[in-house]
Amino acid sequence: MNALIKSATIVDSKSDFHNQEVDILIENGKIAKISKRISNPKNYKEIKLENLHVSQGWFDSSVSFGEPGFEERETISNGLKVAGQFGFTAVAMNANTNPVIDTNADIAFALSKANGAACDLKPIGALTKNSESIDLAELFDMKNAGAVAFYDYQKPIANPNLLKIALQYASNFDGLVLSFPQESKISGLGVMNENINSTKLGLKGNPVLAEELQVARDLFLLEYTGGKLHIPTISTAKSVELIRDAKAKKLDLTCSVAIHNLMFTDEKLNDFDSNFKVLPPLRTQNDADALIEGVKDGTIDMVTSDHNPIDIENKNVEFDHAAYGTVGLESSFGALQSLFSTKKAVSILTKGKSRFGVEDSKIEIGAKANLTLFNPETKYTFSKTDVKSTSKNSVFLGTDLKGKTYGIIANNKIELSE
Incomplete structure (x- = not known):
């Protein structure tokens, strides 16, 4: 070329x-x-x-495409095309497919589907078999096949001993373990942030405590094992504090936040718009401010779109029954520039590469x-015509970017x- x-x-x-x-x-x-x-x-x-x-190519540490099994939501081929058109030269793809990506053959399949794309696919293998949080998956074999990390997408690891063993085992081959920050027994059936708004709307709440207990537990386990941990998509002010303190201990730790948790609060749910049903849920302005500060001071290493296409049959239903998730590749840059300078936005979009095995690419x-x-400099109101993903479930529709x-x-x- x-x-x-x-x-x-x-x-x-x-x-x-x-x-x-x-x-x-x-x-x-x-x-x-x-x-x-x-x-x-x-x-x-x-x-x-x-x-x-022109900048170095951008990287997103958390995207979902659906294939195999949920091609009606998005295919790998179209997903990578969308990622490329909206600035990403590499994306880490989650294992939330059907079947779950939990073997070396599954990793090979995903990579084969990415052949010929301008945007690199970096597959994340499931941490446990079928993401059921019972037995560890074939971590070493998946690593050899091309997996860049191990994560049961948005599924908490309930058994602390399982996470302990995973961290210890993966450290033998420099494997990166991800642990979703939610204590399920505390979060229960909550579908939004537990707050005065959840009471007003009559929706079950998911309290900040559910996240913070899990983050604290995982940090204790990391300190004990000396492993390599990434905590994806934190959403509370206390989580930022806990991670800041852990980093002061020089633990091998990184974390990310979803861009929509920086931009929006739980007040957006007043109209029961299921596009705003995301996990972790949108929190308060105090949480959003603390997360933004965490990005600025480096406590939070990466900002992800947490791109998760959901078909209309699973979004256009009662709020309680709607699936979690929003597409975000198309809006990431415009959203980041609504919060940060161009220099900072580009820095955010190029951070995290080495953590996920993506080659750096200095312009020389x-x-x-x-x-x-x-x-x-282009200013516009994000609309459905800006969404090029197969699914159109964007939390940013109607937002000035x-x-x-x-x-x-x-x-x-x-x-x-x-």
């Missing part, structure tokens, strides 16, 4: 060309030249777009072209938004 990017501002603090407006020549998938002005005698494809900015001559193309993506150049391919 050959291309010439014209008049692009580079946003990459690791690059010698940071904040410079330049042309970028790409030959055979590698950056051949970066200069103020580059001619095009070989008539390569020229990419010239309004207010074009001779490097593989692994680039995200975007315009940070800032910044649009043009696509990516990666894996010797160009994937531009339509």
Whole structure:
């Protein structure tokens, strides 16, 4: 693949060309030249777009696509196409499929479905067989097949000894273990944050205590085992405090937050819109403020879209019975820029790569072209036409966002938004 990017501002603090407006020549998938002005005698494809900015390729640590088993929600092929069009050169895919991805053959199947895509698929294997939290899955075999981590998506590990053994075993081959932060006996049948709003709406509440007890337990287990732990999608102020204190002890620990838990609060549920039914639930403004501060000071390592397509039959039902989840790949950049500067938003979107085995991609001559193309200034109201996923269950519908993506150049391919 050959291309010439014209008049692009580079946003990459690791690059010698940071904040410079330049042309970028790409030959055979590698950056051949970066200069103020580059001619095009070989008539390569020229990419010239309004207010074009270029950064290292972005990464999302938690996406769900559905395939195999839930192709009506999303396929791997279309999911990766959407990810690429909206700036992501790599995504970590959860194991919440049917059957659950819990063997090396399942990992191989997922990777085979990703062949030829511009966006890299990094499969996450289930931590336990069939994600039933009883017996450990084939962790070592899945790691050898290409799994980047192990996680029973949004299913808490009830048995602390099971998590202890998982951390100890996975440490033998540098395996990353994920543990969903929820104590199920406390959360019970709660469908939203337990608060005055849940009482007003007559909906069962899921208290912050359910998350914080589980986080505290997992941190004790991590300190005991010395393993490698990632706590995905925290949602409370106390969770931020607990993780900040644990990091001060130099534990091998990272965590993430879903972008919608930074943007919205439980007041959004007043109209019983099931698009806002997410897990963990939307909390209070105090929680959102603490999470934003955690992102700013580095306590929270990654912000994820927690992209989870749900078909209309499982969303357009009574709130109590609706499935949890929102799509988010299409809105991640615009949402982040509503909260942070462009420099910070790009930093967030490129963090977490090494934790999930994704190669870093500094913008320099001779490097593989692994680039995200975007315009940070475009302002718009996010609508259903912006959702390119098969399922349309977006929590951001009707929200004012800032910044649009043009696509990516990666894996010797160009994937531009339509």
